[in-house]
Amino acid sequence: MANKSGNAYGLTLLCPILPGSPKQAPQGMNEQTYAALIRFQLQQLAVNERSPMARVPNTYLSRLWVLNDVPYQGRPATLEHLKSAYLVFSSNFHGELEDYLHGMWKAVEPEIRAVLQYCVGFDRVANAATFIQYIKKCQVTTTFFFNGSSDEPLAVQLKSLYLKQEFSKFAFANQGKNSVDLQAAFREFVARAQPSNLARPTWRAGAYHLDTVVLE
């Protein structure tokens, strides 16, 4: 199976979107298609550390987009169309699929419902177990998955990035010190950075600014 590369899993979903428009659309969205409503929902999601995906354990990188139709290549290629539009979800994460989906349902169930309510068959999803069944029906198998990164658990990666940042600062700040002062400074660094403690201090998942990235 090509869905995995090392410890990284590449999940690809094509969730068919309901045809047409809802009878009762959200305010200001009258006569919009279900596909347009999904796109609208996706574009309202907060980004970086406020993205719902930041709360889903072990997510490295993920994305959502709408496939309305297949691209036409021009003559002499055949012009063809999809019968349904699809919500495409792609996630690169650490670990096994079922554990990941359990974590996702637990962390962001309201956000999942807000987006997938416009997809075919989602009305039968009632809990984590039926959500996993639904996702497996929407999954397409990866033909080739290239892992160009580290595939350690996300908590380990984030702690490692924190240590890289802090130790780089330490090395710069302590150049030229005598051995006694250097050793004392390193002891202080270890007490503060706690290299073996994955929980804290570390980097916050999704954070994109120096003033918000450290989780003390």
Added chain:
Amino acid sequence: MSNIAGKAYAMNAVTPMHWYTAWMNKFFFWVSGRFTSFLGGLLTLSLIHYARWVIVKADQFPRLSPDQPKETLKYHYMIFFSNFNGSWDQYVDSFSSAISGGLDKFWIFSIKYPKSIPMLPFHRYITANQIWTDHYYNAYPMASSNDVKSARRVKDGLLAFMPNVERASPEEFQQKYNRLLLSLQHDLSQMDANQVVSLAASSVEHRLHKEIEKEKERLPVRQRAEM
């Protein structure tokens, strides 16, 4: 809508191929998965976090209800997902310049694929088949793929170093510390937010930030602190 999350860019491209060439394309991928020499160039392009190729035919598009019409596509479609560092131009040009041969192996059966050299037709081909991302999330937007890999070496180096110097004299500590720095010299650097790669991505972030701030103002003080 944004293809950008910090230092990562999300590319999606959908390209058709004939059913009778799809198996050959799959064979190339199969070989690439087993013999890493096929991936030589791709590994050299260390700007990629993860990339994925998914080939689907008509009956592999999920059908979740008898009311949902069956897809009747004649072609097979290859969906390409990439997470890379840098701008679109940097990425596409790196592919053309560094691994044009390898790239052509993966796309050669896609209809009207112009090959990766010369660059202009290749740029036009990617642009015509690229689909924009509606929501993109990156767990470490301040880090490049190389940062993630070097962070692992820094962490491993530090964890091995600490017990080794626990009872060391200051002089012994300094010797070992210098050795540690020497071994990690390629991995130490400080990360920060990127310069603005895309004005659109930057303004989306700015707009969402402003909306969150407005939302905070509407909340009572206690709830505001929890946000």
